[in-house]
Amino acid sequence: MNTKQKKLTKKVVQHVLLSLFTLIMLYPLLWMVGSSFKESSEVFVKAYQLFPDEWKFSNYSEGWRGFAGISFSTFYKNTFIIVILATVGSILSSTVIAYGFARINFRFKKMWFAIMMGTMMLPFEMTMIPQYVMFNYFGWVDTYLPLVLPTFFGVPFFIFLILQFMRTIPKELDQAARIDGCNTVSIFTRIIVPLVVPAMMTSAIFSFYWRWDDFMAPLLYLQTPTKYPVSLALKLFSDPEAVTNWGAMFAMTTLSLLPIMIIFFIFQRYIVDGISTSGLKG
Amino acid sequence: MGQETTNLETNIQNEKQVPISPKPNKRPKRKRVGADIDNRMGYLFISPFIIGTVILTLFPILYSLYLSFTDFNLIGTPEWAGLDNYKKMFTGGDMLFEKSLGVTFFYAGIGVPARLVFALLVAMALNKVIEAAGVYRTLLYLPSIVGGSIGVSIMWRQLFGTDGALNSLLTMMGLPTHSWLGDPDTAIWTLIVLYGWQFGSSMLIFLAGLRNIPKTFYEASSVDGARPIQQFFKITLPMLTPVILFNTVMQTIQGFMAFTPSFIITNGGPMNSTLLYILYMYQNAFEYFKMGYGSALAWFMLLIIALFTALIFKSSEYWVHYEDN
Secondary structure, three states: OHHHHHHHHHHHHHHHHHHHHHHHHHHHHHHHHHHOOOOHHHHOOOOOOOOOOOOOOHHHHHHHOOEOOEOHHHHHHHHHHHHHHHHHHHHHHHHHHHHHHHHOEOOOHHHHHHHHHHHHHOOHHHOHHHHHHHHHHOOOOOOOHHHHHHHHHOOHHHHHHHHHHHHOOOHHHHHHHHHOOOOHHHHHHHHHHHHOHHHHHHHHHHHHHHHHHOOHHHHHHOOOHHHOOHHHHHHHHOOOOOOOOHHHHHHHHHHHHHHHHHHHHHHHHHHHHHHHHHOOOO | OHHHHHHHHHHHHHOOOOOOOOOHHHOOOHHHHHHHEOHHHHHHHHHHHHHHHHHHHHHHHHHHHHHOOEOOOOOOOOOEOOOHHHHHHHOOOOHHHHHHHHHHHHHHHHHHHHHHHHHHHHHHHHHHOOOOHHHHHHHHHHHHHHHOOHHHHHHHHHHOOOOOHHHHHHHHOOOOOOOOOOOHHHHHHHHHHHHHHOOHHHHHHHHHHHHOOOHHHHHHHHHOOOOHHHHHHHHHHHHHHHHHHHHHHHHHHHHHOOOHHHHHHHOOOOOOOOOOHHHHHHHHHHHOOOHHHHHHHHHHHHHHHHHHHHHHHHHHHHHOOOOOO
16 A cells, blocks of 8 residues: 555656646746737736736737738738748659659669768758859849749758658569559559658648748848748847837737647647657757 | 579670689679669659759859858959958957857857757656656647747747846746846857757657667666666666767757847847857858858858767767667
């Protein structure tokens, strides 16, 4: 009886400590959500308070009006255009490239594979200056082309993820399909693609949330405010010297995180599996 | 059987000059290997990758090497400047370069180990809990999901602001407040805390690593009388070293590349105490349009990353434990 009680106490202590720790870790986010419902004058007066005395939902409609006559409808629309195009581009191209690496033998394959793994480690920041000079020369500054077009040439992390998944599909399937008259291309479209949909989903989810968060590329390339995505618009909207309506600022900040949180809660299984199995970034 | 004999024959025919080996049937079966190679299809499928790498990576990286020896300012043509940019960096001609390098090493030097240790401790705690582990895991991963976004940086700025939540909490508890973002000594710490706060993806990787350690290892050592702390250093840590290695490399690169937090929260200030290297590079290239100098900065950082990655991999011979040896 005594040992049973001891075990129970240990468990309760464990859960209390973990819940407390989780609460502290989530405090900043909770504070942000709470502040988004506070009266502007109340935000910093009782800043420690998580929840407002009076819930002010109009912060959201006031914030949505945006700035300089451009509402957040425009910014969200822009973000969705960029995110969807870039995600479609990266998934299509990465799947095609992964198939080449996974199923076809060709000369210098090992070398190309090593180059691909190398580019996966190479951060965007290291090529952003020459890329900017190049895209500027093409006249692509202030268009979405520099943000979207590069994704159509494959994203190394997604190629790797899909490739690993393809390797688990038995080669006998390909051989059987070949006997039935399929060629290399139709094996890809009819046999492989339907089977790697889960890995494509994982990649699409990662792509969605990276592009949603992306700030550097829009900052470099976009100049006209009507073309801004949410991330860049939020930077201007929250400029400490210009903000007077703090409640509205918190409301728009909270709203900008909502889509990635929703995607995360719905598809977290894919994200967790993607990170755990590939052991790569997130 | 028939195929084997033809192979044997072709082998002998093809290599007339070579003295016939005593065991000709051990020669590689050329015909079969040849049939598997499909250069045309292979290159067709990976062609997007090759085109992309050449245009978007290889050419830019070489072009930026060239730019780093010029004074290009985006208008007109690049003028050759020889080693001027590098001289400016290394002969004390640019105090901010040294400052930003120091800030970045401090930031990554504390932030990366802190994040990894934190991630490991939380992963171990979660590994012990059976009920609701998934709920904790999800909630603790949330900061990593949103952490890189602009919204969180904005929130962080208010959190540590003079009348932010932290100071408000301190006042409530009767403790002295502080201008966290205004003091050059503390501003960088707010960024390091933000970095450490996003420990989620490392935690997930460690958690997966912990689950892969066979339970029998612990049971056997318990029978032998090993205490938990001994088990940690003799079983858990060695078994996790391959995972730790990979995490260290990826997180170190990510640490060196940090930009958004310092850009949004402090914009490098106060007194350049949070001037991270990439922010300084960005300012040079895109605020002063010194593309040549910016390229030199980028190339130097590329060498640092390569050096650190090589050092970490080289040192791994001494501390990474692989199960097969």
